Structures are given as C-alpha cells and as structure tokens.
Amino acid sequence: MNDSYLDFANSALGAWLTNALGLPKPLVLERCTAGEAVIKGPVLLGGGGEPQLLEMLAAAFKSMGAQTLAHARLPQWMPVANKAGLMTGRWGVDGQPGEKVKALVFDATGMDDSTQSEALYRFFHDSVRSVLPCGRVVVIGRPPESCKSPRKATLQRALEGLTRSLAKELRRAINVQLLYVAEGAENQIESTLRFLLSPRSAYVSAQVVRIGLPVGLPAGPQSEPADWDQPLAGKKVLVTGASRGIGASIAEVMAREGAEVICLDLPQAQPGLDEIAAKLGGTAIALDIGAADAPQRLVDAAKAQGGWDVVVHNAGITRDKTIANMEEHAWQTVVNVNLSAQERINDALVESGALMTGGRIVCVSSISGIAGNRGQTNYALSKAGVVGMVQSTAPVFAGRGITINAVAPGFIETQMTAAIPFALREAGRRMNSMSQGGLPQDVAEAIAWFANPASSGLTGNVVRVCGQSMIGA
Amino acid sequence: MNTIRRVAIIGGNRIPFTRSNTAYAHASNQQMLTAALQGLIDRFGLHGERLGDVAAGAVMKHARDFNLVRESVLSTTLAHETPAFDLQQACGTGLEAAMVVANKIALGQIECGIAGGVDTTSDAPIGLNEKMRAILLDASRAKTAIQRVSILSRLRPGMLIKPSLPRNAEPRTGYSMGEHAELMAREWGIGREEQDEFALKSHLNLAKAYKEEFFNDLMTPFNGVTRDNNLRADLTIEKLRSLKPAFDRRVAPEQGTLTAGNSTPLTDGASAVLLGSEEWARARKLPVLAWLAFSEVAAVDFFDKKEGLLMAPAYAVPRMLSRAGLTLQDFDFYEIHEAFAAQVLCTLKAWEDPAYCREHLGLDQPLGAIDPNKLNVNGSSLAAGHPFAATGGRIIATLAKMLARKGSGRGLISICAAGGQGVVAILER
Numbered sequence: 001m002n003d004s005y006l007d008f009a010n011s012a013l014g015a016w017l018t019n020a021l022g023l024p025k026p027l028v029l030e031r032c033t034a035g036e037a038v039i040k041g042p043v044l045l046g047g048g049g050e051p052q053l054l055e056m057l058a059a060a061f062k063s064m065g066a067q068t069l070a071h072a073r074l075p076q077w078m079p080v081a082n083k084a085g086l087m088t089g090r091w092g093v094d095g096q097p098g099e100k101v102k103a104l105v106f107d108a109t110g111m112d113d114s115t116q117s118e119a120l121y122r123f124f125h126d127s128v129r130s131v132l133p134c135g136r137v138v139v140i141g142r143p144p145e146s147c148k149s150p151r152k153a154t155l156q157r158a159l160e161g162l163t164r165s166l167a168k169e170l171r172r173a174i175n176v177q178l179l180y181v182a183e184g185a186e187n188q189i190e191s192t193l194r195f196l197l198s199p200r201s202a203y204v205s206a207q208v209v210r211i212g213l214p215v216g217l218p219a220g221p222q223s224e225p226a227d228w229d230q231p232l233a234g235k236k237v238l239v240t241g242a243s244r245g246i247g248a249s250i251a252e253v254m255a256r257e258g259a260e261v262i263c264l265d266l267p268q269a270q271p272g273l274d275e276i277a278a279k280l281g282g283t284a285i286a287l288d289i290g291a292a293d294a295p296q297r298l299v300d301a302a303k304a305q306g307g308w309d310v311v312v313h314n315a316g317i318t319r320d321k322t323i324a325n326m327e328e329h330a331w332q333t334v335v336n337v338n339l340s341a342q343e344r345i346n347d348a349l350v351e352s353g354a355l356m357t358g359g360r361i362v363c364v365s366s367i368s369g370i371a372g373n374r375g376q377t378n379y380a381l382s383k384a385g386v387v388g389m390v391q392s393t394a395p396v397f398a399g400r401g402i403t404i405n406a407v408a409p410g411f412i413e414t415q416m417t418a419a420i421p422f423a424l425r426e427a428g429r430r431m432n433s434m435s436q437g438g439l440p441q442d443v444a445e446a447i448a449w450f451a452n453p454a455s456s457g458l459t460g461n462v463v464r465v466c467g468q469s470m471i472g473a
Numbered sequence: 474m475n476t477i478r479r480v481a482i483i484g485g486n487r488i489p490f491t492r493s494n495t496a497y498a499h500a501s502n503q504q505m506l507t508a509a510l511q512g513l514i515d516r517f518g519l520h521g522e523r524l525g526d527v528a529a530g531a532v533m534k535h536a537r538d539f540n541l542v543r544e545s546v547l548s549t550t551l552a553h554e555t556p557a558f559d560l561q562q563a564c565g566t567g568l569e570a571a572m573v574v575a576n577k578i579a580l581g582q583i584e585c586g587i588a589g590g591v592d593t594t595s596d597a598p599i600g601l602n603e604k605m606r607a608i609l610l611d612a613s614r615a616k617t618a619i620q621r622v623s624i625l626s627r628l629r630p631g632m633l634i635k636p637s638l639p640r641n642a643e644p645r646t647g648y649s650m651g652e653h654a655e656l657m658a659r660e661w662g663i664g665r666e667e668q669d670e671f672a673l674k675s676h677l678n679l680a681k682a683y684k685e686e687f688f689n690d691l692m693t694p695f696n697g698v699t700r701d702n703n704l705r706a707d708l709t710i711e712k713l714r715s716l717k718p719a720f721d722r723r724v725a726p727e728q729g730t731l732t733a734g735n736s737t738p739l740t741d742g743a744s745a746v747l748l749g750s751e752e753w754a755r756a757r758k759l760p761v762l763a764w765l766a767f768s769e770v771a772a773v774d775f776f777d778k779k780e781g782l783l784m785a786p787a788y789a790v791p792r793m794l795s796r797a798g799l800t801l802q803d804f805d806f807y808e809i810h811e812a813f814a815a816q817v818l819c820t821l822k823a824w825e826d827p828a829y830c831r832e833h834l835g836l837d838q839p840l841g842a843i844d845p846n847k848l849n850v851n852g853s854s855l856a857a858g859h860p861f862a863a864t865g866g867r868i869i870a871t872l873a874k875m876l877a878r879k880g881s882g883r884g885l886i887s888i889c890a891a892g893g894q895g896v897v898a899i900l901e902r
Contacts, residue, residue, distance in 0.1 A: 042697070067699060070515075075550070078515040082690040089693030090515055093507045094548035099697045 003413060003429065006436050024435035027173040029202040030134040032445060034256055035229065038064040039136070039197045041102025044091050044127055046071040048119030049110030053140055056186040057107065058084035060193050063228075069098060071123050097126060103136040103197050104128075108159055109181065111141075112152045120162060128170060136197045137176040139163050140189075143210055146182055156180070160208060167206035167433055167468050175205035175433075175468070182212045188457030194228065195449035203410075203438035204446060205468040214456030216357065216401025224454055230258030231452045236308045238262045238298075240289055241315030243272035245414045246364070249440030250312055253448050255280040262301075262308070264289070265315070289315055290337040295348035302354035310360040310451045311349060313342045316382075318416075320375040331378045338382030343389060346404070350397055357401040362450045363390055364443070365408040365462060371471045383408075387462050394460030403459035405450040410466025411437040434467035480575040481754045481761040482900065485870020486513035487744035488695035490858035491702045493594040497741040500696060502531045502538060506545040506591035509743035509866075512693030513587065517747060517759060520550040525583020527557035528570040529745065531591050532861035532891075533639055534561075535598040541591075564812065565770070565888050565896035566590045567744060567865020572768045572898065574748050584753040588869075589745030590862030596741075600637035641739075643891065645776045650891065651720035651813070653775070653782035655731050658815035659724075660781060661822050668735040668814035669713040672855045675811055679852025680706035687851055691870050703738055703858040735814040740858030744866030746873075761902075762873035763884070768898040769793035775893040780833070783816045785895030786887040787823045791834050793897055801840040804899075805882035806847050806875050808868045811854040812889055820887070851875065864888065869900070876902040 006026045008014035018025050030040075043066050045057070051074070058081045061068050069091040070077035081088040092098030104127055106120065120139075131137070139159055147153035159178055167176035177196050181189060188211050195201050196209075225231035237254045241247035242263035251261045261282035265273045270286045277284035285301055287294055302308045316338045319330035342363065349355040368376050369383025390406045397404055411417060411428040417437065420428065429437045443465045450458060488508050491497050497505065506529060514520060529542045538544070543557040562569040567590035574586035600606070608627050615621040642649045648656070658668070682688060683700055692699075705712075713734040720736075721729020747759075754761050771789035773780040786809070794801060801824060809817050823829050824840035831837070851871055854864055865888060872884040879902070886898045 042694070067694065069694065075515050075518070075520055078512070078693075079518060082516060085686060085689055087686070087689040087692055087694065087699060089508075089695070090511055093504060093511055 003436055024430050026435035027133055029173050029434065029436070030199040031202050031439070031441060032198060032200045038194055039066050039102050041132055042067045042069050042099065043103045043105055043197065044069050044071060044101040044130070045074055045077050045105050045107070046119070046123035046127070047074045047107040047110065048116050049112055051076075051107035052109040053107045053181065053186055053189070054080045055084070056189055057105065058086055060190040062086050063190060064194060064197075066197070069101065071127065073119060073122060091127070097130055100130050100132050101127070101135070102132050103138070104131060106139045108139055108141045108156070111155050112149065114151065114155045114158060117155065117158070124166065128166070131170065131174055133172040133174070134199070134202070135172070135174040136201070137163070137166060137170065137174065138179055138193070138196050139177070140179045140181055143180040143182050164206045171433070173202075173434055175201060177201075177204070177206070178208045180208065180210045182210070185211050185213050185457045188214055190224070191449060191452045191454035192458065195445070200445040200449065202445075203434060203442035203467045204463060204465050205433055207463050209458070209461055209463060211457040212459065215398040215403050215459050225452065227258075231454065232310070232448070233258030235259045235310060235453070236262060236305055237310040237312065237451065238264060238302075238308050239312045239314055240264045242276060243269040245416065246409065246412060246440040246443050247314040248276050250314055250444040250447055251276055251280055251282070253441065253444035254310070254312075254451070255282065257448050259310070262305070289341045289345065290333070294341065295344045298345055299348050299352045299354045302349065303352070307354055307356040308349070308359070309356055310362070311345070311355060312447055312451070313345075313361070313363045316364060318376065318379050320379065322375055323377045326378065334378040335382050335385075338379065339385040339389065342386070346389075346393065350400060350402060355402060358453065358456070359402040360451045360455070361397070361402065361404040362447045363404070363406040365406045367408055367410045367464065367466055367469060367471060370408055370464070390462060391460050398459055403450070403456065405458055405461045405463070407443055407446045407450070408462055408464045408466070409438065409443045410464060410469040410471070412443060412465070413437045413439055431471065432467035432469040436467065438465055438467060477579050478581060478750050480578045480765045481749050481751055482763045482765055482869060482873040483747040483749055483754055483759045483761060484513065484517060485691050485744065485746040485866060485873065486516060487692055487863065487867050487870065488512070488742055489692060489698045489701050490740050490742035490860055490863070491698055492858060493739035493741060495702055496696050496698045497593065498595040500593065500741065501596050502534065502591045502593050502743075503541060503545050503548070505593065505695065505741065505743035506531075506541065506589065506745075507548040508693065508695050509589060509591065509745045510545055510551075510587065511549045513745045513747055514549055514551055515693075516690065521552050523552040523554045524585050524587060526574055526577060526586040527555060527589075528560055528574050528586065529557075529589035529591065530559050530561040530566040530570060530862050532561060532563055532566060533592055533594055533597055561862070562894065562896065563891035564810065564859070564861045564864060565890035565894055566862035567867070568768070568869065568886060568888050568896045568898060569770070569865070571746060571748065571765065571865060571869055572896075575765045575768070578748060578750050585747070585749035587745050587747055589743065589866050590864070591743035592860035592862045593741040594739040597639055602632040602635050603637050605632040643782065648724065649720065650782070651731055651736055652724045654736070654813040654815050655720045655724050655729060657781040657783060657819045658730050659728070661819040663730065663815050663818045663822070665730040667818055668730055669710060671814040671818060672713055672735040673708055673710050675849060675852050675855035676705050676708045678850055679704050679856035682851035687874070691874060701857045703740065704852075704856050731813060731815055735855065737812055737854045737859035740860040742858065742860035742863045744863040744870065746866050746869045760877070762877040763900040763902040766899045766901040767793050767797045768896070769796070771895045773893040780893065781819060782893050783812060783889040784819065784823065785893055786889050786897055787820050787895070788834060789895040789897040790824075790885070790887060791836055791840060793899065794840075797899060799899075801843060803883060804843075804847065804885045805879060806850060806872060806884040807843055808849060808853065808872045808884060808886045810859075810864055810868060810888040811849065812859065814855060816889055865896070872900050876900060
C-alpha cells in the first residue's frame with residue numbers, strides 16, 4: 001500500500017533525477033486534517049457575461065472565512081463582497097499579475113453564447129501560472145439541459161472541454177471541476193464549494209457536479225449544519241464493508257465529521273469489525289447484505305436505533321474471470337452483493353421510513369463500471385448498475401427528501417490494489433493527472449460531502465475519485 | 474455657483490499598512506497608491522468616470538515621481554481625463570489633500586474628487602553623494618573634453634559608498650522627530666507608564682476593530698497582506714515596559730521615556746477617500762458617510778520661541794472650534810493621530826492647562842479634558858503604523874464610518890506634522 005516512488009520523487013535526489021529523466025513527478029497531496037481552514041490561500045474570482053452567482057459566492061466565502069480577490073474583468077465583485085461583509089480586492093494592479101492564489105473560481109452562469117468564451121481565455125490565461133501547488137479550480141455554469149436558449153446550452157456544455165483540459169494542463173496536484181448550478185439552487189452551493197476548494201477533494205479532478213433544487217423541500221434556505229467542522233453531529237450513519245480498507249476509512253471520516261457510525265461487515269470479519277466500531281465509539285452489525293433477510297434485519301436494526309440518517313453502500317466483492325471461463329455462481333454472487341442487495345436494502349429502508357426524511361444514500365461504483373475492464377464483466381455490470389440505480393432512484397427518493405449519489409474510485413492504495421502485479425500496478429498508479437494512487441480517505445471525503453446535511457441539492461450525481469484517470473475518461 | 478456647498482465623505486480605501494522593509498519592501502509609492510485608488514474605484518464603481526480632481530502626495534518621494542498622483546490615476550480604471558496633482562505637507566498631507574479637494578467641491582469648482590496619500594520608507598529615494606552630484610553637474614556644464622576630464626578627475630571612490638540618505642530629522646534643529654517628542658514629554662512631565670498604557674490601548678482597540686471586521690469595506694488586500702502588520706493583538710503592558718528608550722541619548726540621557734513601543738514605526742502604505750457634492754452622491758446613489766464640515770491648519774515656532782515641535786494641533790483646534798462655535802467637549806469621537814503616545818498626551822495636557830491656554834493659545838478658559846473613551850476607539854497610528862502621507866486618509870475614512878454607524882454626531886481629527894505644523898478638521902453627520 002506504500003507508494004515508494006512518490007516518496008523518492010519528493011526526496012532531494014529523486015526530485016533532481018525525475019526532472020533530469022522527465023519522469024512523472026507526483027506531489028504529496030494536501031489532505032484534510034481536522035480544525036484547519038477550508039482553504040489556505042486567497043481565492044481569485046472571474047466571471048463572464050453577467051454572472052448570476054456572485055451574491056451566493058460572497059455569502060459562501062464569508063462563511064468559509066476565505067479571502068477573495070477579483071480579476072480585472074470582474075470589477076462588480078467588490079461591491080457585492082463588501083455588502084456581504086467580506087474584505088476583498090483586485091488581483092494585480094495596472095495589468096500586472098497579482099499574488100499567488102490557492103484557487104480560481106469562475107462564474108460562467110451569465111455566459112449566453114460561444115462568442116463570449118473569450119472571457120474564459122482571458123481569466124485563465126492571466127491566472128493559471130499564479131495557482132499554488134495543490135490548488136483548486138472551479139468553473140460554475142448552468143445545467144445545459146435547463147437552458148432555454150440553445151446557444152446558452154451549447155456554451156454551458158462547452159465548459160466541460162475546458163475544465164477537463166485544464167485539469168490535464170495544470171499538473172502540480174491542482175484539480176479542476178465543473179459545477180452546474182440549477183436556477184433556484186444557488187443557495188445550495190456551500191457544502192460543494194467547501195468540498196471542492198478544500199484538501200478534501202485532493203484526488204477528485206475533472207468532474208462535473210450538478211446541484212439542483214433541494215430534495216423534498218421547497219427552495220428555501222439550505223439546512224446549514226450548526227458546525228461546519230462537525231456537520232454530521234447527531235447523525236446515525238451505516239457503513240457497509242467497514243472492517244477494513246476504504247470502508248474503515250469511510251467510518252473514520254464519518255466519525256470525524258461527528259457521526260455515530262454503525263459498522264457492518266460479514267460475520268467472518270467480526271474481529272476487525274468490532275475493533276473499528278469500538279475505536280470510533282459506534283456499533284457493529286455482522287451481516288451478509290446479500291442474504292434474503294438482510295433488508296428486514298437492517299430495517300429492524302435502524303428502527304431500534306430510532307432511524308438512520310445516512311447509508312453508505314461500500315461493501316462489494318470481485319470474482320474476476322473472462323466471461324467464457326466464469327462460473328455462473330461467480331456471476332450471481334457479484335451481481336447480488338454489489339447491486340441487487342443494495343436495491344432491496346434501499347427500497348426497504350426508504351419505504352419503512354427507517355432511513356429518515358432528509359436521509360442520504362451514498363453508493364460506491366467503480367471506474368470499471370464506467371470504463372469496463374477485462375475479466376470483470378460481472379463486476380463492471382454491477383458497478384455500472386450502481387450508476388443506473390443512482391440515476392433511476394434519485395427522482396423517486398427525492399419525494400421523501402432523500403438523496404442518492406455515488407462515488408467511483410479509480411486507483412486507490414488498498415490491500416486489494418497492493419495485490420496487483422507490479423507493472424500493472426505502476427501503470428494504474430501513474431496514468432492519471434496526479435501521477436499517483438488515491439488513498440481510502442479520498443473516497444471517504446467525497447462520501448462525507450454527499451452525506452452532509454447541507455448537500456440537499458446533490459442527488460443523482462456520480463463523482464469519480466480517480467485523480468483524472470486516463471482510463472474511462 | 475456662488476454659494477458654499479456641503480462636502481460629503483462617500484467612502485475610503487486603504488491597503489493594510491506594513492512596517493518598513495517587510496511585506497511592501499519592493500513596492501513603489503506608485504504601485505501602492507494605484508492599489509489604494511483602484512480599490513476605492515472598484516468599491517464605488519467609478520470605472521471610466523472623469524472625476525473633478527485627484528489630490529494626493531508622498532513625503533518620501535523619488536525625483537522621478539514628480540507626477541506621482543497623475544501617473545497612478547493613469548494606471549487605474551478612472552477616465553484618463555481625470556486631472557491629478559501632488560501636494561505635500563509632511564504627515565498632514567492626506568488631510569490637507571482632503572481639505573483642498575473639499576474646498577473645490579464646496580466652491581462648486583468640481584463635483585467630486587479623491588484625496589489620498591502614500592508613503593514608503595522601504596523603497597526610499599537614495600541620492601548621489603552631494604559632492605559627487607556637484608562634480609557631475611559641473612562636468613555636464615564643461616565646454617571641452619579636457620575640461621570635462623579634469624572635472625571628473627575630482628571624483629573619489631569614497632563618494633560611491635557615501636550616498637545622500639533621507640533623514641527623519643528636522644533640518645533647523647538637527648533633532649529627530651523622536652528626540653523632539655522626548656523633549657516635549659520632559660517639558661510636560663509625561664511619564665513612561667502613561668505612554669505605554671496609551672500605546673497598549675491603541676493596539677487593543679485596533680485588534681478589536683479587526684475582530685469586528687470594521688475595516689472590511691475600508692481596505693483592500695495588497696501583496697497578500699490583509700491587516701496592518703504592526704498590530705500586536707497579544708501585546709501586554711509588561712512587554713511594553715521591557716523596551717529600552719529609543720531617543721534619549723542626546724536629549725535626555727538615562728531618562729528617556731519614548732520607546733519603539735510607544736512611538737510609531739516607519740511604515741509603508743497608501744490610502745484614499747472619495748469626496749463629492751451632495752447632489753453628485755445622490756445622483757449616483759452613493760452613500761454619504763459624513764460631512765467634512767471644518768478644517769484648520771496651524772504652525773508653531775519651534776526654534777526661536779522653542780515651542781514643542783508637535784504642538785501645532787493644540788493651536789489649530791481652538792481656532793477651529795471658535796469658528797465652528799463649539800467646545801472641545803462637543804464631540805462623539807476624537808481621532809488624534811498618534812505620532813508618539815507622548816505627543817497625544819502632551820496635547821491633551823496642554824488643553825487642560827489654564828496658564829498654557831491663556832498665554833499660548835490666548836484663551837480665557839482652558840479647553841478642558843476629553844472623555845478618553847471617545848479617543849481613537851478603533852485604534853490609531855501606534856498600532857496601525859504611520860506611512861506619513863497615508864495617515865490622513867486612514868483617519869478620515871475610519872471616523873466617517875464611525876459616524877455613519879452611529880447615525881449622527883461629530884468627530885474631531887487632529888494630525889501633527891513635521892516643521893511644527895498641525896492639520897485639524899471636524900466631520901459631522
């Protein structure tokens with residue numbers, strides 16, 4: 001699980017050698033540690049057309065305690081920011097570049113036509129060299145499908161090509177995301193901005209996130225957590241497959257966010273399961289989620305605890321073989337555990353009310369489900385099915401105020417990936433914009449973002465945690 | 474237009490002040506002034522506007538910056554047709570600039586203008602060695618090559634390493650500003666403890682103002698700095714007591730009371746305020762924070778009559794009060810620039826001294842005491858630092874916002890300046 005090349009490339013000799021030989025130069029990613037500022041450095045704002053999100057951005061930055069600066073083409077920022085009580089200024093004077101910044105945020109919501117794209121060129125041309133390592137770039141647009149004018153829809157769709165290319169150009173562990181905010185959902189952006197601008201999104205890059213109207217609620221003020229450092233305080237969170245690897249990390253991050261965790265795994269994993277549950281002050285459930293009675297037992301367990309707030313479907317299995325060589329049992333088990341069981345459990349928990357109003361379901365898909373993988377027809381079917389489940393049930397569960405989203409991990413440093421043969425493992429690790437594998441924590445942070453009570457506007461999203469992997473992109 | 478109009482203070486902007494040779498060590502006066510102006514322009518959306526005038530200045534200035542303010546204006550998004558000029562009255566520059574612009578507005582000559590100031594003691598103008606400069610000028614006047622060579626042969630290597638440095642000293646006395654303040658403290662019997670306590674209050678008040686985000690719409694970040702870096706929010710009286718006297722050697726050996734803690738440090742920074750007629754502000758829906766109601770300038774004879782160098786505000790204030798028909802107690806806020814804690818304390822003591830008020834100020838009654846809780850309530854120069862010409866703009870904007878927050882009231886500004894001068898004003902709302 002240790003990436004020794006990453007350590008070497010960041011040593012004095014290694015830095016010189018990788019430079020001389022033109023080898024990949026992975027940076028040690030900044031990751032979230034409790035109690036730190038959301039973003040360590042100024043945020044530079046830009047915009048095109050008549051940006052529509054400035055007031056909400058100002059409110060969010062004020063709440064985050066972020067320092068902002070505005071590009072020369074966004075002179076309207078200062079009055080808006082001052083009105084929100086934010087100190088701000090212009091980035092650079094007299095046409096000169098200003099100071100180094102930690103993030104670039106471009107509000108493209110007001111751009112109506114491809115002829116206005118020059119504003120994007122000007123902003124990023126001027127500013128990309130001034131972004132610090134492990135910096136963040138977020139472009140905010142309107143969902144193309146919601147735009148009334150075809151030209152506006154076209155321009156908004158075009159943004160994706162820009163963000164994906166910027167993510168490949170910027171390197172230095174800087175990630176780039178596109179955020180589509182539906183009209184009326186402007187006040188839902190804060191939890192997402194906090195995630196995308198902070199070290200929590202260390203291994204998430206080149207993703208498209210859609211924020212819509214908050215589920216189950218009239219478009220009112222978002223349900224802000226009392227304490228952004230502990231947004232899950234008082235929430236009960238079920239994590240399946242929690243005894244080790246990514247599942248254990250999810251449980252840890254949920255506990256860090258204030259949640260009371262319910263750790264679930266197979267009966268044979270009981271020792272590890274009890275250990276992690278005890279460590280996090282949570283409870284343990286030893287149960288095979290693939291069993292026929294699992295949904296009912298989970299409903300009972302949830303009701304005994306007064307209902308659950310978040311369900312994280314992390315448990316998953318692989319039985320790899322090419323389909324011609326695969327036993328039917330291997331097919332059935334994988335599809336049952338990875339997909340059918342989750343469908344049954346979701347339906348049972350939602351219908352019984354055991355998953356409470358305002359609840360969150362977060363699933364774990366996989367890059368295999370998106371890109372396909374030789375020897376994983378069963379697994380890829382189940383993981384692509386998870387994407388399908390998220391998209392098909394999101395509108396159904398929305399009526400009960402419940403969101404459902406998925407993360408799709410790429411190459412994550414776990415015991416599972418450590419078992420991959422060296423050459424294949426190295427290829428998997430390096431073939432992404434971060435030139436390294438992600439950590440279980442990176443997956444967990446994305447799940448915590450979806451689980452946040454303030455993320456009511458996020459449903460039906462699938463976000464890859466893959467460092468912009470070349471595979472399946 | 475032949476009536477006198479009210480002059481509105483619409484808003485202000487400054488960059489955070491930084492101690493000399495720190496964050497702005499490589500910033501020029503022009504860059505800092507441009508940043509302060511641009512922030513003000515951004516805040517009030519003045520892009521492309523032709524303002525009536527922009528008046529500002531710098532005390533420490535390079536010869537090449539002969540048109541500093543106009544050059545800065547050209548670097549902003551104001552209309553390039555906006556006229557500008559430099560003026561200089563030492564530490565009174567910023568307030569004097571506001572008075573000049575205000576007077577033009579009051580007389581109807583212009584509708585709006587910006588007044589400001591900037592100073593750097595980091596990017597200081599270093600001149601050639603004076604002898605060397607004379608030789609080079611002689612050489613340039615030479616008629617023949619032989620003459621030129623013979624003149625240039627007077628050059629000596631030592632001249633290169635003895636440049637002409639700017640000095641923080643009064644040309645007529647040879648004493649530094651600090652030494653003069655030390656002399657004043659002795660004359661008025663202002664003790665060390667009193668000065669240290671006064672300095673501590675300035676830091677605590679400024680720290681509180683930052684905590685309350687008071688400056689968020691009066692300041693724009695510059696070079697990554699978002700607050701005055703001279704501010705010590707955790708300063709203690711013990712720390713201030715531990716500092717050694719800084720200006721005692723020549724004027725009060727072994728008895729000095731002024732330290733680096735209760736004196737302002739050399740500072741870099743810039744500030745600007747937007748002024749306009751009532752009609753101009755209303756037409757643009759701009760806020761009126763306060764009115765610039767009265768102003769006055771005075772000077773003292775500090776070399777023949779041996780008046781304290783920084784006592785001029787003591788003279789300027791009663792003159793202005795008599796014109797305004799007010800007493801010293803008719804104010805809600807007092808903003809007395811803290812060049813040195815001792816300077817403020819001397820001035821306050823002088824106003825309470827019947828003999829001094831009678832003999833020096835020509836008053837039947839002393840002006841009396843002021844409520845210390847109304848003095849420099851959001852901190853002043855001891856904590857914020859004092860980039861000479863930028864202090865006036867800082868004080869005007871701070872006081873105007875305080876009056877706007879209170880809703881109504883009156884504030885007094887008093888600033889002492891080199892050369893025995895004092896610049897004072899009254900803001901009202």
